[in-house]
Amino acid sequence: MTEDMWAAVPPGSPRRLLTAAVDAFAGVGYHGTSTRHIAAAAGMSAGALYVHYRTKADLLFQIALAVHESVLAALRDALAAAGGEGHAPRVRALVYAFAGWHARHHLAARVIQNELGALEPEHAERIAGLRRTVRALLRDEIRAGAAAGEFDVADVEGTARALASLAIDVCRWYRPEGPRTPEEIGALYAHLALRMLGTGNG
Amino acid sequence: MTEDMWAAVPPGSPRRLLTAAVDAFAGVGYHGTSTRHIAAAAGMSAGALYVHYRTKADLLFQIALAVHESVLAALRDALAAAGGEGHAPRVRALVYAFAGWHARHHLAARVIQNELGALEPEHAERIAGLRRTVRALLRDEIRAGAAAGEFDVADVEGTARALASLAIDVCRWYRPEGPRTPEEIGALYAHLALRMLGTGNG
DNA sequence: GTCTATATGCGGATAGAC
DNA sequence: GTCTATCCGCATATAGAC
Numbered sequence: 001m002t003e004d005m006w007a008a009v010p011p012g013s014p015r016r017l018l019t020a021a022v023d024a025f026a027g028v029g030y031h032g033t034s035t036r037h038i039a040a041a042a043g044m045s046a047g048a049l050y051v052h053y054r055t056k057a058d059l060l061f062q063i064a065l066a067v068h069e070s071v072l073a074a075l076r077d078a079l080a081a082a083g084g085e086g087h088a089p090r091v092r093a094l095v096y097a098f099a100g101w102h103a104r105h106h107l108a109a110r111v112i113q114n115e116l117g118a119l120e121p122e123h124a125e126r127i128a129g130l131r132r133t134v135r136a137l138l139r140d141e142i143r144a145g146a147a148a149g150e151f152d153v154a155d156v157e158g159t160a161r162a163l164a165s166l167a168i169d170v171c172r173w174y175r176p177e178g179p180r181t182p183e184e185i186g187a188l189y190a191h192l193a194l195r196m197l198g199t200g201n202g
Numbered sequence: 203m204t205e206d207m208w209a210a211v212p213p214g215s216p217r218r219l220l221t222a223a224v225d226a227f228a229g230v231g232y233h234g235t236s237t238r239h240i241a242a243a244a245g246m247s248a249g250a251l252y253v254h255y256r257t258k259a260d261l262l263f264q265i266a267l268a269v270h271e272s273v274l275a276a277l278r279d280a281l282a283a284a285g286g287e288g289h290a291p292r293v294r295a296l297v298y299a300f301a302g303w304h305a306r307h308h309l310a311a312r313v314i315q316n317e318l319g320a321l322e323p324e325h326a327e328r329i330a331g332l333r334r335t336v337r338a339l340l341r342d343e344i345r346a347g348a349a350a351g352e353f354d355v356a357d358v359e360g361t362a363r364a365l366a367s368l369a370i371d372v373c374r375w376y377r378p379e380g381p382r383t384p385e386e387i388g389a390l391y392a393h394l395a396l397r398m399l400g401t402g403n404g
Numbered sequence: 405g406t407c408t409a410t411a412t413g414c415g416g417a418t419a420g421a422c
Numbered sequence: 423g424t425c426t427a428t429c430c431g432c433a434t435a436t437a438g439a440c
Contacts, residue, residue, distance in 0.1 A: 013405080013406095027319070028233070028319065028320075029231055029232075029233055029234075029319075029320075030231075030234075031230070031231055031233035031234035032231075032232075032233035032320070034432080034433060034434085035433075035434065035435085036432090036433080036434090044405090044406065044407090045406065045407055045408075046433095046434090046435090047406075047407070047408080047409090047435085047436080047437090048405065048406050048407075049435095050434090050435065050436080051405060051406075052405090055434080055435080056433095056434070056435095113374075114316055117229070117230065117231075118230075118231075118234070155390055157381075158382065158387075158390050159390075159394065161375065162368060162390070162391065162394055165368060165371040165372075165374075165375060166364060166367060166368045166371070168371070169367040169368070169370070169371045170367070172315075172367075173363065173367060179359075180360065185360075188357055188360050188361075188364070189364065192361065192364055192398045195397045195398050195400065196394045196397050196398060198397065215423080215424090236414080236415060236416085237415080237416060237417080238414090238415080238416090246423090246424065246425090247424065247425055247426075248416090248417090249417085249418080249419090249424075249425070249426080249427090250423065250424050250425075251417095252416090252417065252418075253423060253424075254423090257416080257417080258415095258416070258417090
């Protein structure tokens with residue numbers, strides 16, 4: 001199901017540079033990372049980087065694009081698999097996929113959560129659109145379940161924000177060597193989410 | 203109740219530099235901020251900064267200290283006010299205070315959440331201790347309520363982590379011009395927290 | 405496509421006058 | 423305590439050889 005997040009990036013130097021940049025940005029931030037470091041981690045000289053990416057900012061943008069498309073695909077796959085089984089199972093699938101994705105791809109997720117402000121204005125606008133789409137997916141499911149009387153939610157916007165926030169923040173504290181797998185985290189968070197929505201059977 | 207977070211910082215230049223640094227770090231990150239910019243925002247030349255702070259890293263450390271002591275004080279005040287009314291009201295008070303604090307002080311909170319990695323090792327250890335104390339406060343309350351049968355929690359550690367994560371992340375999306383006050387966010391999050399704990403009366 | 409070398413500017417931090 | 427001037431290193435990005 002989850003095909004490689006970097007499938008659209010040409011293998012070889014472009015991809016090695018991109019993944020090296022993800023590691024570096026996740027560790028010390030965009031401004032804390034030098035192009036020299038990225039190039040060295042990808043096994044080449046500083047100058048060679050600019051054959052594949054116009055600027056350091058372009059590198060960040062390419063990461064942001066790939067990452068947001070990956071998370072959108074994961075959410076849509078989850079909804080498609082859930083089908084029309086009712087609102088609770090659909091939200092459960094959404095939160096399970098969303099939280100699990102942020103654990104599995106915690107480094108890439110951390111980059112785009114922490115370094116959005118470093119995007120250049122035109123790049124930022126493109127990314128902001130993708131993010132609105134993600135938030136709308138969650139909010140619309142909650143609104144539909146509340147309208148159907150399946151959820152007990154007084155503040156749909158605020159609760160949707162809280163659910164997204166909770167799942168996204170997984171990428172900031174998750175450690176691969178920790179006690180829980182991404183699937184276990186997804187299951188726990190889906191459970192908590194349904195309780196937050198007042199289904200009573202979370 | 204919430205006395206000024208910077209009460210321990212001498213007024214005048216030291217405090218102006220500190221608050222200017224908070225604004226700058228929150229906006230473009232620690233590595234994205236120059237000492238020249240901080241000094242200018244505080245109304246002085248670049249060199250004058252070093253009369254009050256040894257290094258840029260020291261500035262970040264002083265911010266981290268003040269901020270963590272402020273949040274600890276807020277949590278302890280909340281617990282003291284809640285008294286022994288039962289576990290649910292105590293957790294409610296804790297989450298209300300924690301989430302509200304992260305809205306009210308979202309800029310300072312963002313700095314210490316995003317830039318912890320920029321602390322120097324010895325500074326980081328000191329701050330890590332304060333953070334453990336905060337997490338323990340929350341976790342112990344949840345554990346006590348679960349042990350008393352007042353909460354229905356299968357995974358105490360994971361749920362405590364989720365609660366803290368949810369409240370902390372407020373500082374990343376909160377905007378003063380948004381539709382909710384810090385108090386409203388605190389109330390919503392306390393409500394959601396009790397539902398997550400399975401009290402049934404959240 | 406990769407290398408070495410370099411242009412150019414900005415960063416943190418210090419020195420010394422007032 | 424603040425200023426101006428400066429040291430020195432590192433960063434992004436480019437040029438030109440291979």
